[in-house]
Amino acid sequence: MRRFLTALACAVLLGAPSFAQVVRVPVLSEPVVPVFRGPVVSEINSQLKPLLAAETVSQLKAAFQANIAPTPVAATPAVFAARAAITQAVAAPQTALPELVKSLRAAGGEKAHKAADRLTELGEMLAKSKDGGKSLVEAAQALNERFDGAVAAPGEAVDLSLVPTNDEDGVSEKKAAKKLKKEVKKLNALEDILAAAKTQSVLVVIQGMDTAHKDGVIKHGMTGLNPAFVDVNAFKKPTPEEAAQDFLVRIKAALPKPGIIGVFNRSHYEDIIVPTAWETMPGETIEARYARINAFELELARRGIKIVKVFLHISKDVQRERLQRRIDRPDKNWKFSMYDLETRKKWDPLQKVFGSILARTSTWYAPWHVLAADDKPRVRLDFTKLLRKTMSRMGLKYPESPDLKGVVVPK
Secondary structure, X not given: OOOHHHHHEOOOOOOOHHHOOOOOOEOOOOOOOOOOOOHHHHHHHHHHHHHHOOOOHHHHHHHHHHHOOOOOOOOOHHHHHHHHHHHHHHHXXXXXXXHHHHHHHHHOOHHHHHHHHHHHHHHHHHHHOOOOOHHHHHHHHHHHHHHOOOOOOOOOXXXXXXXXXXXXXXXXXXHHHHHHHHHHHHHHHHHHHHHHHOOOEEEEEEEEOOOOOHHHHHHHHOEOEOHHHXXXXXXXXXOHHHHOOOOOHHHHHOOOOOOOEEEEEOOOXXXXXXXXXXXXXXXXXXXXXXXXXXXXXXXXXXXXEEEEEEEEEOOHHHHHHHHHHHHHOHHHHHHOOHHHHHHHOOHHHHHHXXXXXXXXXXXXXXXXXXXXXXXXXXXXXXXXXXXXXXXXXXXXXXXXXXXXXXXXXXX
């Protein structure tokens, strides 16, 4: 099971026969999937910089071992995504590296092109060395093997205790509400083009603790969009029939069609979260799901589905206030379940598993975005702004119009 990704990996024989071996990295062949612009591109640039300061391959390997191989400290999901992208590229310099360069150039933007140039320079350094940079390639292969289909090794995680749950430097609540209207208006225009072109779709994956405002960011952050082109699915506990199937079956059935913005309120990640926190499944089965999810999302990206993964990060104190409000207010009672209190008891295990997911499934094509969720108006704005920025970078265009010269509507 843990080797599931092998079937979806690129079996590549490296040029030098003395160290040729099969390297398990995602296939980055056509269609080229653009790297997700923003923090991931910035991190790729940042992590490549110390490598390119090296003058020899031995220095290059030392820089890799010092800056890339160790578990990142106080790292964001983008740090893990960039680290994995560079590792996969160096592990297969004749295949994965040039393909990642293509993906960066396809992403567009000055920073992405800069990262592509730096990666190309790194590849040239390896090619000019006598043995193709054997020692560095082997070091990258070893690290990639530790990831085992994920983008971080077992035990590596984002430390959520170091991530703010409130954007205190953000705009005021009043300004946030005003800006939200403008963002939704821009998003509506992009939705029109997406729906008209029907060449791509968007999948928004929203995860978070109970009361993290998952329903709220959908309701307020997407109000004003044409509901005909939005498909929202909430994934609850699987039915007996769903539980008997592969965990991705119900997810695949709900994927957005071309031209549609699909929203998952909870998602396939529940099939890692719940069995891990409640210890209801063998560790090997859970481990295999990290690789399967990454491979599944890469398949979606190749099909033209842009994946926007959002983790709404709430503090334990704010969750308590919101749960108590649901109990105290009659108009909120319907939202409360006694099971919410049982879930709250699992706060620490759940924070750990979320941290693991944010590190091990934050890929260059579908990274996680952690949004501070203690303040509702601000997180609504952040959510909509993220979605608008993402769609504005998708190269959306209206379909080519037919020749209508001389066409007149009859009276």
